[in-house]
Amino acid sequence: MIVFFRGRAVRIALWGAVGCGIGFALYGLRQIDSGYAFAIGGSLLGMAVAFFVDFYRRTARLTEVRITVPQLSELTFVVNNDSQQVAWQLFVESVTRTSSQPLRDDEGLLREALTSLNGLFATTREILRSSRPSTNAGGFTVETLAVTLLNRELRPFLSKWHPILSEFESAEPNRPESSWERAEECRGELRRVQRNTREYVLAFARLAGVQDAHLMLHSDEEGR
DSSP: OHHHHHHHHHHHHHHHHHHHHHHHHHHHHTTSOHHHHHHHHHHHHHHHHHHHHHHHHHHSSOEEEEEEOTTSOEEEEEEOHHHHHHHHHHHHHHHTSGGGSOOOTTSSOHHHHHHHHHHHHHHHHHHHHHSOOOOOOSSBOHHHHHHHIIIIIIHHHHHHHHHHHHHHHHHOTTSOGGGOTTHHHHHHHHHHHHHHHHHHHHHHHHHHTOSSHHHHHHHHHHTO
16 A cells, blocks of 8 residues: 555656646747747657556556565565566466476476476566566565576576486486486475475466466366
């Protein structure tokens, strides 16, 4: 609620400042030939309208969401229309990958799981790079959650196990992965990362306003 009133006060102040600027501009236009004055005035008005439409679209419908982040605590996130779209993209990319699905000891390959996690890492980073940063103050943002996922979960696991598994594959290319001495250790850490990743997926769903996200994860798991 505090964030809402703070954002509203900022918008009102900005409207007042721009209105003052337009007033000075209109006063100056009185000294110019009427034809040019109308042209310049119309241009200024068009730019002002475009600016405020964009500003309103990005800041409207501020919503506070409380989410418990793995290894952290319950945090308050602030989302608007734009950040909800980013959260939806992150949810879709996460829920459709094997990186968030349990991998039993008797199924799948570690290489495939690591490749999936690496793909999620790259896609998440690309989504963040191509989207505009949240402008809301007073709470955590969807970018905060995504970067935390990358730096606390995916990066440490991939930095450790990708070179170790690659070394095994290069040294003994004809040896099955199941006979790798560190396979059980790697799978144990992978299960932890996948459990935590699923919590982030559900958090993205909440920020995006997705209903029944648990059912989507369960359905995706059953289909594999």
